Amino acid sequence: MGVKVQMDAIIKSEEDQRQYRALVLNNDLKVLLISDPATDKSAAALDVHVGSMSDPTELPGLAHFCEHMLFMGTKKYPCENEYNKYLSEHGGSSNAYTAADHTNYYFDVAPDAFSGALDRFAQFFVTPLFTEGGVDREVNAVNSEHEKNIQNDYWRLAQLEKSTADPTHDFSKFGTGNKDTLDIIPKEQGMNVRDALLQFHDKWYSSNIMALAVLGKESLDELEEMVLSLFSEVENKSVSVPEWARHPFGPEQCRKVGYVVPVKDIRNLYITFPIPDLHPHYKTAPGHYLGHLIGHEGPGSLLSYLKGRGWVNSLVGGQKSGAKGFAFFVVNVDLTEEGIEHVEDIVTAVFQYLNLLKKEGPQQWVFDECRDLSSMTFRFKDKEQPQSYTCGLAEQLHYYPLDEVLCGGYLLSEFKPELINMVLEHLTPESIRIAVVGKALEEKVTCTEKWYGTCYKMECVEEELLQRWRDAGYNDLLQLPSRNEFVPTNFDLYSDPQESNRLPEMISQTPFARVWFKQDDEYKLPKAVVYTELFSPVAYLDPHHTNQLHIFAQLFRDALTEYTYAADLAGLTYSLSNSKYGLTLLVKGYNDKLHVLLEKIMERMTSFTVDPKRFEILKDAYVRGLRNFNADQPHQHVVHYTSLLLAEHGWTKEELLEATNEMTVETVEAFIPRFLSGLHVEMLIHGNMRRESAATLATTLQDQLTSRAHTRPLLPSQLVRQREYQLRDGSSQMYRAENSVHKSSAVETYFQCGMQETHNNMLLELLCQIFAEPAFDELRTKEQLGYIVWCGIRRANGTQGLRIIVQGDRHPEYLTSRIEAFLYKMGDNLEKLPEEDFVRHREALASRRLERPKKLSHLTGNWWAEITSNQYNFDRDALEVAHLRTLTKDDVINFYKQFVNSTASQRKKLCVQVISTAPGGAGHPDTVNRTEPDDGLSLPPPLREPEVITDIPEFKQGLALYPLMRPLIPVSTKPSKSKL
Incomplete structure (x- = not known):
């Protein structure tokens, strides 16, 4: 030793x-x-x-x-x-x-x-x-x-x-x-x-x-x-690490094109070249250099050109690891309907860009920019979760010298043009492999892959086409990127002794906007996060409005790609997403030039016009996405249907799909100013920023809306969020849906436990803490009901409850019965649980809840969730854990008897079953009545026969709604003076 x-x-x-x-x-x-x-x-x-x-x-x-x-x-x-x-x-x-x-x-x-x-x-x-x-x-x-x-x-x-x-x-x-x-x-x-x-x-x-x-x-x-x-006890058998000097794609496997029929309605083109293992060249990173250029999304880029032709929506380019001894270089694109007809032209454009790189030769300034960005990322790297951090480092120990294990993937120190040229020499028509993926290829395919049943056809690329690619020449519309203007230069950290608040504080409130601010004093990095919600009652008014908002967000992101990509490379990112309440804009990263990006985004948003060509392409992608819902996993379906059944408002995929027929360039053009005409703005600014700068940022954003889009504040009565339907005490409801794609079925058994508040929050979390591991051990390991077994909490619209989800090759009826048997057994186990085990569980939950977010953006995200739920319990973890530690085993037993036990007075059960109708699937009657496991897990006393839901609107008509949550911090809807 x-x-x-x-x-x-x-x-x-x-x-x-x-x-x-x-x-x-x-x-x-x-x-x-x-x-x-x-x-x-x-x-x-x-x-x-x-x-x-x-x-x-x-x-x-x-x-x-x-x-x-x-x-x-x-x-x-x-x-x-x-x-x-x-x-x-x-x-x-x-x-x-x-x-x-x-x-x-x-x-x-x-x-x-x-x-x-x-x-x-x-x-x-x-x-x-x-x-x-x-x-x-x-x-x-x-x-x-x-x-x-x-x-x-x-x-x-x-x-x-x-x-x-x-x-x-x-x-x-x-x-x-x-x-x-x-x-x-x-x-x-x-x-x-x-x-x-x-x-x-x-x-x-x-x-x-x-x-x-x-x-x-x-x-x-x-x-x-x-x-x-x-x-030290682990035995050393003096094994050599396996290595493969020969590439799996030799001459026989190259110059090939494969046509593949997918399960979902997707269209993709995958271009792959075999290359050597580049791990030994980590200080030069030639694959990173080439990926930076080929995968660039700015003006003059390969993506910009292909989007301009209407052939693709996105592009990923760079090295892909294989195993020790070999690797791949890939260029993957998401094809449009027109693009799948122009695969040969897209590959031609790829070779034209490669020819540009060969003609220009490796550029020292490009390498230096990559080096400086990677070095900056390493210097100001966010802390990771200990689990993911150790997971990554354990693998990196195999690839880098011991002293470089932390920095090996970041610090580039050697510009070696010959290595970049060496990789470029592998990216030729002679070594290309192409895969075209799309539903339109169904009549072309002739083969079936052994393990997954994928339908495909492989062909040799004709010599005439190879020669066309060899002679691709140059394209005047393709060029190297410009120097990145978003690279931050100011990394000063701001600190203000007067900013003593531990938690976000409202620094401004008007009828139009509410602004929350917290200067970072914990992570001490030159970064900031800005969340903005543009709340509008028209966002989810009906399926048509929901679709219009979604496509607006898609069109906006698509149009801004060229401009924002440089910021993204420089560690400053944004996202724009639609929700039931409007649009959520998130800008995060180095604070030095954050205001520049935010101002540009708002300037473009308030003057946005729809590109008809991109509209048709993105509408097609959206429609395909809705149609692809059926190919999602069954466990995703049960979660979707549970939300649909309980939410005050919810549109089915079919309703959204049908409403896409109404969506045109003209309707979206008309929708955008209507959406922007009346809004409530909620902002959270957190990070390396002074209060005055935060206030200026918020004012600039609001001024853009009021001056350019003529936005007016909403009425207080319009600022209402969704509520949840309340199941009746003692009720048992069941909803069934079918899935024809997957052989597995799935079930979610949900027990509604009322409104969220500190006491019940902690009782439910503690119950789940005690139940989760036995559920996995019993239902997955011992009974082998399926690979996916999950026991936890469902929280939505201020309500909460216990949910157990199982996906497997048994009929949902059987899965449901085993879940009930497990819960019945756990009632007995709770009674017999030794006090020391109970205390251990309580402390385990406390430990998990008190774990601080490792990244600034994660903490901001937690606070943002408090704002968007109108609860404002910014110190939730500390307050709830303090209450948790006062709970006794009897409290948990009583909670179980009140909401979960088969005879519970307030038991409110909703069971959602997704039954496979695929050939050989788990919807077959034989999968219900197999012999029960001899494990001592008996069923509870006879349960009330569930009421089957056949009509969702009719089901909801007979139910009351839970009230909205009362905020922890009273927030008036009337204007108040700014605290600045």
Whole structure:
């Protein structure tokens, strides 16, 4: 037990207050220790440099299955759910993923429970059990995960790329696995999958190809001691990291075009070139340099030209990682209806831009700009959540020298034109692969991909077309970008001793606008966040108005792309989105030039005119999006229908789709001034900005509206938000919908628990804290009802309740019965819950609630939610946790008996079932009446037969509405004098 290498001189940002130490243990395990005494969450991640490309050929999905099984008990902690139970009881969570050549495991937990969690975590890599029973059950979870993805176009296209690669290359494997590959076929061939799992773990889970990142409040010496005592036991088998010198796209796989029929009505063009692995050149980052130019969205860019021709809506260009030894360079575009007819012309334009880059040669100033922007990002990098931070660093330990693990992905130091030219030389017609995706290709396809059933056809690109691309020449409309005028130059931090408020304060209120402000004194970065809501009663007046507002927001974002892209590159971003209440504008990033961007946005908004060509293209995209709803996951459907059933106003996808027939250039042109004519503005300004500057910013925005759009304030009576329908006490309602795309069905069982207020908020959260892990363990792990099992809170329009969502291959009737059985059992478990376990759960919830947002923008987002819900409880976490700690076990039991128990007097149950009608789907009657598991989970006493909802408007007519929430801070709708 000991350390081979210890390094404290880790290059870090000057703003980073944490302490770092890198180690290489005697067993060659790489370790990064991060000491952060101020952290309110501890975390760790371990990355094994092996993944699905190392699966045995005869067992596709074994690496992924190993990732699943590793959590199912160890020699020291044999109980299957010991790890998750421990984390749940101490405010933690965990997850893992399997990639092509990495498998990454990570968790977070309350700092005081870190050593216990790390002990349990370490055992996975020392003595996992891989029990026979666990193997038999967990293969169903892997299969359910695969089934969930079968109708997902992202997964289908990713696998098609693999399936059309060199069939002798490991890249071509089916990485997820399913019941066929991991159970049925192996058994038919006399293979023991558990033995194969043990062999895979024994072969590849070697300390010398592992990397561990650990973050805790302990000192570096204490963290080192913990790691040494727990991870020195991991065996070093002196394995070599798998590497693939040969590319999966060789000469036989290039100069090919594939035509693919998607599940959703999408149209895409994917252009891929094989390139070498660029990780060794991280200090030069030639792929980043070329991606910066090819993916640029400003004037003269490839995207700007293709949009101008009406062929595409968006473009992504740059390097895409493959695995150790090879990579890809991609140019992907979202095609318009006209664009899918001009694929050859789009590829020609790509080669014309590449020719421009070759003619101009690598530009020192472009590299310097990329270098300076990356350096600025590193210097002023927001803190990340400990879990995601350690997860990323564990993988990066494999790629960068120990002292550069933090900065390796950011600090460019070597301009090497020859490397940029080397990558450019790979981007030729001879090495191109093209995939065209669209519903219009259905008559063209002739093949079916093995694992996902994707319909496609592969063809060789004709020599005549290749020659046309070789001779593409130049295009006068394409040019290199200009120097970025949005790069900030002033990073001064403002502090005002008089700004002593911990929470946002209203600094101005008029009939037209309400402005909230908080100067940052916590994150101390030269950044700010500005939220603005333009509230209008016409926003959700009917489906027609809803569509018009949506398309206006789309047209606006589309029109501003060229201007705002430079700001985006320079760390200053904006978003404009429509809601039931109007438009929400968010501008965030470096504060130096934030006002310039905000003023430009408002100037364009108040003088906006509709481009007829872009209108037709974006309307088509919007209509396709509405039609694609049926291909969304069943669990997304149950959430949608629950909201539709309970919201005061809600338009179905069918109603919105039908109303698109009324939408024209003329109606949108008329709608925009009407929308802007009467508004209420709500603003929140938070960050590195003085009060006077914030007030000026708010005034400028308001002046733009009043002077240019002649906006008038709304009446106080118009400032009304939506309410929620109140289910009757003792009622049981059921709504059923069908889905013909997915084989899985889904159910959401929702128990309405009344209005949000501190006491009930904490009782409901505590109930969910106690229920969540057992729900996952019982319904997913033990009963194998489906990959997606979720137990938590639904909050909307000031109301709240307990929701349990399950998606799986069983009929929703059966899923519903098992949820009821689980809840019945949990009533008994609550009664028997030891006091010390109850206190542990209470503190776990307190720990989670008191965890501070790591980024300025996250805290602003929390406060903005308080403003838009009209609750204004800016110190909610502290106030509610103080009340939480006064609650007793009896309080929770009584809450359960009041709202959830099968005989509860105020039980208000709404069950939404989405039933699969796909061939072989979970809507078949056989999926209802399978034998119930022999697990002691009995059904509650006979339940009241649910009332089936067949007509949503009729269902709502008989219900009362809950009142609107009363704000914590009384906010008058009458004008008051500014506090400035």
